[in-house]
Amino acid sequence: DTGVSQNxxxxxxxxxxxxxxxxxxxxxxxxxxxxxxTLGQGPEFLTYFQNEAQLEKSRLLSDRFSAERPKGSFSTLxxxxxxxxxxxxxxxxxxLVSSEKGQYFGPGTRLTVT
Amino acid sequence: GDSVTxxxxxxxxxxxxxxxxxxxxTATGYPSLFWYVQYPGEGLQLLLKATKADDKGSNKGFEAxxxxxxxxxxxxxxxxQVSDSAVxxxxxxxxxxxxxxxxxxxxTKLTVNP
Numbered sequence: 704d705t706g707v708s709q710n711x712x713x714x715x716x717x718x719x720x721x722x723x724x725x726x727x728x729x730x731x732x733x734x735x736x737x738x739x740x741t742l743g744q745g746p747e748f749l750t751y752f753q754n755e756a757q758l759e760k761s762r763l764l765s766d767r768f769s770a771e772r773p774k775g776s777f778s779t780l781x782x783x784x785x786x787x788x789x790x791x792x793x794x795x796x797x798x799l800v801s802s803e804k805g806q807y808f809g810p811g812t813r814l815t816v817t
Numbered sequence: 818g819d820s821v822t823x824x825x826x827x828x829x830x831x832x833x834x835x836x837x838x839x840x841x842x843t844a845t846g847y848p849s850l851f852w853y854v855q856y857p858g859e860g861l862q863l864l865l866k867a868t869k870a871d872d873k874g875s876n877k878g879f880e881a882x883x884x885x886x887x888x889x890x891x892x893x894x895x896x897x898q899v900s901d902s903a904v905x906x907x908x909x910x911x912x913x914x915x916x917x918x919x920x921x922x923x924x925t926k927l928t929v930n931p
Contacts, residue, residue, distance in 0.1 A: 796919075
């Protein structure tokens with residue numbers, strides 16, 4: 704169990720650019736979640752996958768956001784035409800379905816849009 | 818919609834003081850309740866959980882009891898240590914079927930001074 708990893712840890716981009724983040728979950732976990740956390744707030748759910756299927760998307764996930772989980776392993780979150788309001792910490796978590804141990808979180812990717 | 822409200826921080830205590838962080842929730846149905854902790858520079862970690870009314874979750878000297886009648890899940894510790902300094906998040910989830918996504922409160926920053 705090497706934990707959930709996320710890359711990059713920090714990303715600074717200019718408004719209008721596209722960015723992509725990667726999440727590597729714990730290997731045997733079939734569920735993968737993306738959350739967004741802004742300063743002074745708790746994490747907010749964006750979307751989740753069970754294996755390779757994206758089963759739910761929050762209304763927070765505008766059409767500029769897209770997430771994938773090819774082959775049910777790692778996942779990517781892409782933001783197109785970034786806006787200053789996209790500046791936040793993007794958290795990834797993984798779990799087994801209905802696990803007693805809950806979700807395991809990665810360290811996050813901090814995005815700053817200038 | 819489902820929501821979690823936790824006491825505003827920051828909270829500053831001296832070592833060995835008693836800690837209470839209040840958490841109340843609003844939900845349709847009977848969610849599972851969680852406390853997550855985020856130590857400086859680290860990812861969110863599950864601290865404790867309770868899945869039904871009157872359950873008590875406990876870990877590392879922290880406790881919280883699921884109170885359905887008051888829709889509360891207050892976090893307590895009898896004697897805090899400097900190493901407990903962190904941000905604490907209360908959260909809920911419906912863990913029987915569905916996405917099992919977490920709904921978080923805003924977090925409470927705890928600082929323990931020696």
